[in-house]
Amino acid sequence: MAEKNYYTIDPEGKLRCMKCGVKLVKGKAKFLYLDNGFPVELPVCPVCGFVYVPEELALGKVASVERALEDK
Amino acid sequence: MTQIQERGSTHVYKVNKISKEEMESMVARCVYEHPPFCSAACPLKLDARAFLEAAAAGNFKKALQLYEKITPFPLILAMGCEAPCEKKCRLAEIGDGVAIRRVEEAAARCGAARRLGGVFRSRKRKSAAIFGSGLFVLFLAGELEKKAYPTTVFCEEPDLEAFLRRGTDFLDESAFETELKRLKGKDIQFEFSCALTRELLEEKRGAFDVLCASNEVAARLYPESVCIPELMIREDVKLVSDLGGGVMEAAFGAKKAALTVDRLAQNLDPRNTRGQEGAVESRLYTDLSAADKLSRVPMAGARYTPEEAAAEAGRCIQCRCEECLKSCAFLKHYKKHPGLLSKEIYNNTQIIMGDHQLNKPMNSCSLCGQCTVVCPNGFDMARVCRLARQNMVSTDKMPLAPHEFALLDMLFSNGDAFLARPQPGFETCRYVFFPGCQASAIAPETVKAAWLDLCERLEGGVALMLGCCGAIGDWAGREEMAEQTKAFLDRELAKLGDPVVIAGCPSCRKELAGHEGLKIVGIWDVLLEIGLPEGGQGLSRPAAMHDSCGARGDEKTRSAIREIAKRLGCELADTPYSGDRSPCCGYGGLAAYANREVAAEMTEKCLERSDAPYISYCMACRDRFARQGRESRHILELVYGTDAGAPPDISEKRYNRLTLKNELLHELWGEEPREMKLDYELNYTPEARRMMDERMILTDDVIAVLDEVRKTGECIFDEESGLFIARKRVGNATFWLKFSREGDARYLVHRAWSHRMTVVKREG
Incomplete structure (x- = not known):
């Protein structure tokens, strides 16, 4: 069965981890909030695991899910 | 770093009950849903307000539809009714009450008659027979036809015209013709020229499910029977009937009788589930101050023309109690009267699983108490919202996000930025100046000038306490944090020798007044007593005084501030909603953190009262008005000749507090300032x-x-x-x-x- 991802962003090789000196790749990540989890695919450093949350995502989808969960 | 524990999970399955009785008693104060006095007085419950509104707009079709809801024969009722509504019209107290009955008559004459389902209209299986004639029989037949009961009238009259003549001699010919046409259009069967005997009635018992009769027939055939007035039934002989009387009695009696028929047809006790029948009492509040058309529109002829009727209907002031909605931006935003909003907020606290959709509204109230003052019944929305917030916090269902920034700010004020020191040269002091967190954040120079002035001119030493009074925790519904703050401040005050607190902010004064044994005065009281310092100056042009919501119910403080303004040479312009009725600037109750949009509307509501510069005595008000571009000054800025200038942003507000503390520590107590510089x-x-x-x-x-x-x-x-x-x-x-x-x-x-x-x- 195909794994469900709530959101996918591919860095397309435009982001570089300064600590590890490698390009970020589309990787598996998970948002957690108030005991709820959401699998996503975001730009991730394959070495140190730095997960990038772009501004549009943080202020858009993430913020609206936060509001919804806060009122649960 | 300072942190507040976020709630652990959305999966919390408990509620903390607010007493339903308590909530209901609070909700009952709101009279918005009470009927206007005209409708309350009408036993048939005409929605007179909506009826007159439609008539005033010249929409007699709609007006008649509303009127037909209460009677099957509108012209008969309109011409024969005693109009109890008119006697209760509020305009009658200051002029002529609206001639509602005359407008009804005009609507019944010129509005289009309502058509029910026609040939396709379904009929009920149970049937009714009515014996006799007269107004009660006519109205009852009409009511039962409306309820779709197959109904047959047995009467002595030879035809329909003779039947309708009984009891309707007050109708003129054209009205009679109109109502005859209306009667002909109804699905009612007639048996004319009947001999109304006991035998006939008993014979029909087998053919019909419910038997009804006029009072005249019932009393003649069953003289021993007694009619129960509430139910319109002679129970011993199972006969629905009336008690006689005029048009109103017949129309109301027929309504009650029709409900009894309804219950009997379903084999149910006619005493139960009847709802509220007849005229009721209303506690609706009506503001009569704007009423200007106090005299009745005269009639050129014997009755109103449609134009005259519309003009007369237009005199109706549409009684509604909206005092709070007019003055409060929060209630106006949600377009709900406080009774309804409170019920919804109460329900929000009782949700075990699912969305708490009222979280935002409940956190958007500024808790300022204006509604309680403007409401004729003292409705306290602030209490409802505060209780609801506390309730949600106590069950771990309150989101931290809307209030976290403010709560962290309170912890910052009473942590890194906190300062409590006796006046240099004293170990304990007779007084302590408590300017409030917003004053230090927005106008630190003014705080410094005020304190130094008090030190110089008061005997016994004036300590300084820079911190938060705890209002933020209280407003957020976090009782535990509020208690901790209270205990912390009490400990710090004890170290200073339990001095008399000189508050710089009316909200702090209010909050600190809750501390047991604490003596507290406003700096405004002290300044009036010792006199204003040199160098103060009022504004050069007339200004509007904005009263702080912290000074609601505190006439002494409001007068003191005005006296100071006067002594400074300020010319104050009057504004609506000033004094005790003043609105909140949008900072109160943490509204600005939970709902920026509503808070901005609150600020706008304050500013729309005047185009003049604003003088206030709460630093949060000063800040919010200045942010909207209005010339805005705190009274202490004028007293001390300081100018806090442009409003600081959120980071500058913190920086200002830290800088003030460090500066004072260095200058007054000779301590090395804490390094605030970055190494980049x-x-x-x-x-x-x-x-x-x-x-x-x-x-x-x-x-x-x-x-x-x-x-x-x-x-x-x-x-x-x-x-x-x-x-x-x-x-x-x-x-x-x-x-x-x-x-x-x-x-x-x-x-x-x-x-x-x-x-x-x-x-x-």
């Missing part, structure tokens, strides 16, 4: 600064991110923008920056954002 240069683009203020991101949060980058080297480079990106989890939020840099020495922040969710890499 940090700058912001104007856009970054704007978005930080809007997104509630502090320079401290930015510094935390950059410190992390400098420590760990963790950041990414975005080839598209040529900027670096880094993040740091601070408390319950992750802060992100986009920045450029020159090595480790200089940073320029371009963008900043945050989110509360945590994000982790996932295996697999």
